[in-house]
Amino acid sequence: MAISAKPPSGTRDFLPAAIARRRYVLERIERAYQHHGFVPLETPAMERLDVLTAKYGEEGDGLIFTVLKRREKLDLDKVDPAEPLVPQLSDLALRYDLTVPLARVVAAHQQELPKFFKRYQVQPVWRADRPQKGRFREFYQCDVDFVGTRSVVAEVTVVSAVVDALTALGFDAFTIRINDRRILTGLLNGAGIPASLHADALIAVDKLDKIGEDGVLGELTSRGIDAAGAATLLRSFSSAATDDETFAQLDGAVASDDAAAAEGISTLRRLVELLRASGVTPCWRIDPSLARGLSYYTGPIFEIAVEGLNGSMGGGGRYDELVGMFRGQDVPAVGFSLGLERLLVVMEDRGMFPAVDFHADVLIAPLSENEWAPAQALARVLHSEDTVTEVYPETAKLGKMMQYAEQGGCGVVAILGSREAEAGEVGLKHLASGQQVTLPWSDVARQLRAWAGAE
């Protein structure tokens, strides 16, 4: 047949070994989130197209996978070629992120949700990006959000939960960069940059890590910001030795009557105080240059950087205006999105995974078809003792069965010939050591545990 067996471009099949590693990571992240009182949410893969385009009008154009209308709803005669095609041909679309579904759920299930809805969500999202190394069209997002309060305790809770998750995964050298959108605006104003150029300025500032101060200076001026203002702005980003010094510096850089910036600074002071109390090792850094691309943040913003790695492993912040979009009112919220795929790549590169894989504890090798029935009986005994037990399904030479066990990562073969079956015994062979013992069935699980413990 001519049909290709590859998965669609930009998507992946996850074989058991890959799933074992993904689950290892997700279990630790989930446990950390749950410890802080976050609970899981799952939403459908498809959303109505109008729900997605309400947020992603332009950004999503061409990047959203949309679903063709069905049966009589699909009528090319009614398509107006002068109008955008996609909304005329499709009514549903694949989830583009986990924030819009959260906003929708908060509106749809208002009555059932607690006053503070602390949810995490780990599900795939789909983007029709050009596939490239490490970038996929189907990938998992791992979001944690605290909905329903303007209190900075929400920021502390979310950041502590993420720090606990990363620590549980074995990361010890990472930094959460912290800033506040209101401070950034204050610094732009303080540098005399007109509001009409703020969006441009943020795009340039966002590249500081990648292109350096000179690069940003160049980009700022090329975007119409005068050189003096650009230089002032960059100076206000220079970091101080301590948080207190940084805050003092920021106090001086924003206008004295800038109430929003002042609130940003006092919020961060409080955030830092609470983070310190929460015992989060001092892995944060106040970074006034942190911009975060998305326009919807309204207060504190954060981003994780892992030592020795370009780019971020995730980030988030406060966005008080988005979650309420379907209710037509503000619903305050703080969120953090961990880049699960990136995390997996880094952990793989750095050898941070213990040996995790799925394999049988023992393979039962019946020496002839006469032992097929006793093999099932032995398997039953072992299953009841919580032992992962496979039965070799065909008649084969012992060597072939041992090879199958070895290739599958199973370390012990239970050899069942007619003599053993009659005596209610079995020959256990430990492949790594070559050790072999003959035991009654009831002793097998204990011997397996002894060998596993010695490894």
Add this chain to the structure above:
Amino acid sequence: MAISAKPPSGTRDFLPAAIARRRYVLERIERAYQHHGFVPLETPAMERLDVLTAKYGEEGDGLIFTVLKRREKLDLDKVDPAEPLVPQLSDLALRYDLTVPLARVVAAHQQELPKFFKRYQVQPVWRADRPQKGRFREFYQCDVDFVGTRSVVAEVTVVSAVVDALTALGFDAFTIRINDRRILTGLLNGAGIPASLHADALIAVDKLDKIGEDGVLGELTSRGIDAAGAATLLRSFSSAATDDETFAQLDGAVASDDAAAAEGISTLRRLVELLRASGVTPCWRIDPSLARGLSYYTGPIFEIAVEGLNGSMGGGGRYDELVGMFRGQDVPAVGFSLGLERLLVVMEDRGMFPAVDFHADVLIAPLSENEWAPAQALARVLHSEDTVTEVYPETAKLGKMMQYAEQGGCGVVAILGSREAEAGEVGLKHLASGQQVTLPWSDVARQLRAWAGAE
């Protein structure tokens, strides 16, 4: 705003309480499957459209959610209105079942997979069916398949794993009906029904449970099968008291030179012998009338019926020709698909769930903003002792905080005033009993366990 917050028709948001129940079920199913050596597989939500239509040409027409082509690939000028529209407008489609992805994976990853690929897969599938009670457009399938052998040990392994899963969920009155496609064909031939009418006959026989013998007789004759043949066929379905008697009856009903039917009968004899040895409680029944709708079965077929319930909870069988479709060669396989959504409904109806939900073990209630920092420090202590701990994020009256705890299913409130914070103590209130104690922080986790143990 005018945008609806409901999920798309036929799909559902899963709030935490629903997820808790789904996970309770899935964990038990997965553990049973893993015990038998099955390992997880996950595949992309989207498949190429040609991959899906290779199997679902007609059945899938209109039921498959297809994905609109993107950007320059979407060109209405090139659409030929005389040709089917869907393949001209879409190139990808949402997974319709988990069997086609399995077949594709077996072809794509041939080199990496073991000789016997025993996989389970629990993922959503999408069907553009008309939504109705208990039928969804996004629903989970829960498949277990044994790929790579013609040995009946594959059937035994799959059936035992499913029986173990159901038993772990608390089902004790269910029956796995077992038949073999080759026997069924033999019975049709034995009743003198021409091969050209076999497909029609199977459709009618498949309704035996729903419309009874008379109904099936009527439908058989209305489909062009003569009354005598129809009556003979139905007689051959009548069940006997024991498996052995049923087999003897079947031996008599099929032609003596029907080698395929004879092989079907001897396969079932062996299957029953091995199931008995495997210690599966005798919850199977040989049922020669079991047809199973799908055309691709080639050997034994099974279906689970739960006592007191119409319809099946799942089923499967041997299908030696499908998994190899992308390799252009036969790859023998036996599979079983559990109807997860049905299982959940039945367990809910029958009260088979223990109390499973996500809730905090304790809510820390700081009495003023001065206690926000100590509250974080206390939370840290409790998190390190594996205690699910929430901090109330706002200043509020104690009664309001206690109400929040109660509504969220959290049974203990840790009251933190200035006096307690200074003394390194906290007031613990057990909401159900009204009991209240003041303890040092290091004793809190122990007290929580004591209360939880007493409930």
